[in-house]
Amino acid sequence: MTDENKKNKNTKLFLHLKKWLEKAVLDYGMIEEGDRILIGVSGGADSLALLDLLDSPMLFIPKFSFIAVNIDMGFDQTYKTYEILEGYFQGNNYTYIMEKTDIGNLAHSDINKKNPCFLCSRLRRKRIFEIADAEGCNKIAFAHHRDDIIETLLINMFYGREISTMMPNQSIFGGKLHIIRPLVYLQEELIKKYSKERQFPILKNECPTSNTSKRIYIKKLLDGLEKDNKEIRDNIYKAMSHVKPDYLLPQKKK
Template identity: 70%
Template sequence: MQEGKKTKLFYHLKKWLEKAIMDYRMIEEGDHVLVGVSGGADSLALLDLLNTPMIFVPEFSLTVVHIDPGFDPDAAGYDRLESYMKAGGYNYVMEKTDIGPLSHSDYNKKNPCFLCSRLRRKRIFEIAGEIGCNKIALAHHQDDMIETLLINMFYGREISTMMPDQPIFGGSMHIIRPLTYIREELIKKYSREREFPIVESSCPTNPVSRRRYIKNLLDSLEKENKDIRANIFKAMSHVKMDYLPGLHRIRKSDSCGMEIAALIS
């Protein structure tokens, strides 16, 4: 471990990262973990924390994967990120693609973010299979989970969010999110502390995305109630099924069906 990592913030983040991993059994002995690194502060912080000695987490190996969406024609960020991987001694796979421009082309104006995310995720799954990774670690943090809940409610008409540990392909792989318990502001602070070679996003949709709208909305609400985000996150673990009208209607329907079946028999 480098001396620069041994700060109060480092130990705080390590504690909550390891707690999330243990609470959801994200990593087990001998796992090969693919760490998705976009070049942003969140993913570089996740990689940095996972690449330090663990107290409670079993032994595992990791490989870094970076999928360049192709927004930056000069590829300066790509080259800087590759230099960082080499200097850190990481096993890594980096690919340049045209996923970004393709997703923002004229035929896909309605939902470029969905297609971009889907294509990048598809390629990550393919690489994970090729190099034998059974866990895919993504850098979604607590704020991402809160924002996704509201995005799905406001625009998708459902109550759902990201899972800390999500089995895919029948359980042969798992998507894990070790930063589940950690707030975005602390991750950004840690990234500045560690002076990561941040690759700024060149995505044209980023400033006007739904996620940006929700983030700004929460910032506004937080001015009156500083616990807004914390309360929403805690509410996900305090769901009162009997007070959700849709589920209550389904239960009543099932009950009526059982009564009718009993009368017929």
């Protein structure tokens, strides 16, 4: 963190977000002493906030090191956004890896037009796992927040016929790697507010699907429902910790 960066970080909002980030990390045992964490940075408000918050003096979280990793999807062939993000990483003395790929275009090619998000996330994630392995990282931090967790539950129910969502701390490859989501307690609205406050160089998402995805549909649906019931997102989030298996249909045998 640069001295300039340190100076500007002391607002009420910063302290609030950091408090809840630390609480989530502790509640779900996300970070242990000596962890090396790959932080996925797309260049959107959420991932820049995650990077910024994890790069802060922590009260309760043990010491860890991190590397910022950006997988450029190849939507912006002029690579202007790539340069902006690289300038930000360098300006803050971050250790980083940026990789130019053609994943975005591949996911939208004629053979895969129906479901670009599936292939896109799959290829991007595969590359992130490979980089984590090569860089000796035992954790991967993603910037999914509370609203993402709620929306994913509904997406999986509406389109995937299952009741599930993204986990705050998920062990993969037999425990060799963990995916952690330190923003799990934070609302998207506050993260966006923070990214304005900190004037992050938020990159425009050039993906042609970004405004028509299932996630956007669910987001709008929830916004509509919220007009009648302000608690709707909160209720859905809390319902995930109050599951009554006895009052669901019996599991089908596989």
